Amino acid sequence: MALPLIDVVANAVMMxxxxxxxxxxxxxxxxxxxxxxxxxxxxxxxxxxxxxxASEVFGFSIWVGALAAILVPGLFSAALYxxxxxxxxxxxxxxxxxxxxxxxxxxxxxxxxxxxxxxxISSLLTGQVSIAGGIQANSLLVFALSWVIIGLLxxxxxxxxxxxxxxxxxxxxxxxxxVGIESDRMYLYTWVLAGAFAGLAGLFLGSIQTASWSMGRAxxxxxxxxxxxxxxxxxxxxxxxxxxxxxxxxxxxxxxDSSLSGLASLVVLVLxxxxxxxxxFGREFTE
Amino acid sequence: MSDTLTSKLNPLSLPLRQQLGLxxxxxxxxxxxxxxxxxxxxxxxxxxxxxxxxMFIGMFAMSWDxxxxxTGQISFGHALFFAIGGYGSALLNLGWGVPPVAAVxxxxxxxxxxxxxxxxxxxxxxxxxLSLVTLVAPLILLQVFIWRSDVFGGELGVSNPDPLVATxxxxxxxxxxxxxxxxLFVLILAVLLAVTRSDAGSILTAIREDEDAVAASGLNxxxxxxFAFVLSASVGGLAxxxxxxxxxxxxxxxxxxAQTVSIEVIIASVLGGxxxxxxxxxxxxxxxxxxxxxxxxxxxxxxxxxxxxDLDLVIFAVVTLFILFALxxxxxxxxxxxxxxxxxxxxAAADGGRTPVEQTLERFREFFRGxxxx
Numbered sequence: 151m152a153l154p155l156i157d158v159v160a161n162a163v164m165m166x167x168x169x170x171x172x173x174x175x176x177x178x179x180x181x182x183x184x185x186x187x188x189x190x191x192x193x194x195x196x197x198x199x200x201x202x203x204a205s206e207v208f209g210f211s212i213w214v215g216a217l218a219a220i221l222v223p224g225l226f227s228a229a230l231y232x233x234x235x236x237x238x239x240x241x242x243x244x245x246x247x248x249x250x251x252x253x254x255x256x257x258x259x260x261x262x263x264x265x266x267x268x269x270x271i272s273s274l275l276t277g278q279v280s281i282a283g284g285i286q287a288n289s290l291l292v293f294a295l296s297w298v299i300i301g302l303l304x305x306x307x308x309x310x311x312x313x314x315x316x317x318x319x320x321x322x323x324x325x326x327x328x329v330g331i332e333s334d335r336m337y338l339y340t341w342v343l344a345g346a347f348a349g350l351a352g353l354f355l356g357s358i359q360t361a362s363w364s365m366g367r368a369x370x371x372x373x374x375x376x377x378x379x380x381x382x383x384x385x386x387x388x389x390x391x392x393x394x395x396x397x398x399x400x401x402x403x404x405x406x407d408s409s410l411s412g413l414a415s416l417v418v419l420v421l422x423x424x425x426x427x428x429x430x431f432g433r434e435f436t437e
Numbered sequence: 438m439s440d441t442l443t444s445k446l447n448p449l450s451l452p453l454r455q456q457l458g459l460x461x462x463x464x465x466x467x468x469x470x471x472x473x474x475x476x477x478x479x480x481x482x483x484x485x486x487x488x489x490x491x492m493f494i495g496m497f498a499m500s501w502d503x504x505x506x507x508t509g510q511i512s513f514g515h516a517l518f519f520a521i522g523g524y525g526s527a528l529l530n531l532g533w534g535v536p537p538v539a540a541v542x543x544x545x546x547x548x549x550x551x552x553x554x555x556x557x558x559x560x561x562x563x564x565x566x567l568s569l570v571t572l573v574a575p576l577i578l579l580q581v582f583i584w585r586s587d588v589f590g591g592e593l594g595v596s597n598p599d600p601l602v603a604t605x606x607x608x609x610x611x612x613x614x615x616x617x618x619x620x621l622f623v624l625i626l627a628v629l630l631a632v633t634r635s636d637a638g639s640i641l642t643a644i645r646e647d648e649d650a651v652a653a654s655g656l657n658x659x660x661x662x663x664f665a666f667v668l669s670a671s672v673g674g675l676a677x678x679x680x681x682x683x684x685x686x687x688x689x690x691x692x693x694x695a696q697t698v699s700i701e702v703i704i705a706s707v708l709g710g711x712x713x714x715x716x717x718x719x720x721x722x723x724x725x726x727x728x729x730x731x732x733x734x735x736x737x738x739x740x741x742x743x744x745x746x747d748l749d750l751v752i753f754a755v756v757t758l759f760i761l762f763a764l765x766x767x768x769x770x771x772x773x774x775x776x777x778x779x780x781x782x783x784x785a786a787a788d789g790g791r792t793p794v795e796q797t798l799e800r801f802r803e804f805f806r807g808x809x810x811x
């Protein structure tokens with residue numbers, strides 16, 4: 151286990167950036183629509199396999215694959231919302247069962263259609279950048295892109311009309327509709343955004359590790375931990391939570407035992423739920 | 438007292454629906470006989486085994502229903518209790534040579550302790566947070582099993598422990614374990630019916646309806662919720678422990694711990710009728726038989742090149758969702774209400790006509806919408 155600290159930190163920073171992408175989508179849907187989307191992990195998988203099919207099977211450039219990894223999950227997410235969730239969004243149990251069943255269906259279809267062996271997706275950038283003894287250019291891109299997206303999202307939410315409308319809907323659906331905001335459209339936007347972010351994360355996960363039918367499970371469970379830690383509905387909390395959980399994960403796997411992946415963050419999740427359910431930056435749930 | 442008890446237990450003085458229930462139970466108990474008549478040779482034996490497995494899934498569903506269906510605290514991870522009972526019993530038997538019956542008893546105790554550990558936090562957590570904790574708890578256990586796969590066998594599970602009863606030959610084994618399963622099924626059904634139809638059961642229903650009102654009337658909802666969790670966990674653990682000691686099952690994550698197991702029991706209970714115990718048992722058995730029949734279908738889905746059998750869970754889920762939309766009270770309630778209106782004995786519903794699903798949804802809705810809309 152004599153991994154150089156700098157490599158582990160670099161890896162942790164990059165993985166945290168990826169987790170942040172997944173968790174932001176998850177928290178957007180929960181915060182704005184009040185829906186726990188358990189199919190979010192499956193969206194990650196769809197992103198990875200869209201990129202795989204576009205670039206490796208149909209032979210397009212990986213940049214076309216990246217586009218597919220954004221568009222297909224975005225569309226899937228929109229279809230999921232429009233087709234099923236919109237009709238039952240007031241029934242949280244039905245939503246949970248429905249999204250979980252969707253996740254199982256997506257996984258099963260990929261497992262049956264593609265098989266269980268891992269798929270390799272090529273990197274967007276190759277080579278190394280000579281920072282701190284050499285870091286993969288691909289990892290650096292992941293990190294940079296993640297922050298660009300987070301920055302854009304913050305800007306959009308706080309300074310554009312649509313962004314403000316989404317924020318208003320998350321605070322009070324009724325109040326938002328009183329001033330003429332169509333909440334259904336805002337919900338749809340959050341689903342599309344969340345799908346696109348998750349798909350992009352899937353592409354990167356697939357190019358850093360590999361893509362497989364069950365690859366979405368770990369990010370989904372990590373998103374629970376991140377979102378609950380950061381506070382449900384808080385984007386800032388999700389970003390900070392993603393880094394805490396990302397570092398915790400990477401350090402546990404590198405220095406304690408690699409088969410412990412996922413365990414530390416789950417324990418953190420349970421502890422947070424028991425001690426401070428509203429998380430670090432969450433709104434207090436009022437009666 | 439004894440007077441009312443005998444009249445309560447006399448089949449002739451029972452309401453029609455309960456007489457029908459007893460008849461169905463008797464028919465279930467006679468499965469080996471009519472299976473023999475319907476199918477020749479091993480085919481019949483295989484069907485008896487399918488029914489045996491189905492009874493265990495029915496028991497799992499009943500255990501979920503006794504806590505989630507009654508108190509409205511939705512558990513997304515009941516597989517945790519089945520796995521602790523099953524793995525606990527198997528490991529005690531394999532590792533320390535504890536005889537199967539004692540191992541089953543100890544496995545049940547372990548599951549009860551797990552129920553206490555989940556039930557106590559349940560006092561503090563509300564709605565979706567409890568669901569999240571229960572969703573995550575089996576995942577943690579699975580991670581532990583993978584981490585220490587030298588002990589727990591990881592994804593593959595542990596080898597089969599000693600059988601509960603010594604048998605010789607396939608036919609004898611099939612019959613003996615059918616009746617082991619049937620006896621346990623009747624026992625669990627009787628216990629859970631007795632508890633949920635008692636005063637304690639009424640309090641559990643009241644918690645689902647309005648927890649604050651229960652607290653206001655001087656009762657401690659926390660105590661009853663913990664009780665429901667421990668009862669449910671022990672029943673689930675007992676079923677899991679006996680299950681692994683039958684030749685039809687082994688202690689593996691896919692049979693006892695996988696997320697799909699937790700979801701299956703929820704689908705089964707909601708389908709059969711949440712908050713009825715009998716409905717959960719029916720739903721669980723139906724689901725199990727339906728899936729095993731579906732996995733025998735060899736046809737291929739056109740366009741996908743995937744066999745129908747491989748998509749059994751997906752197909753079942755879709756069917757369930759349609760039923761969920763059409764009959765939110767579950768099949769059992771629908772049957773009773775339809776039956777009553779057919780024989781012209783329609784009475785007013787004592788609970789104001791709201792189904793447990795509706796009441797629970799109401800609670801969750803309040804939580805999700807809390808402080809936002811008003």
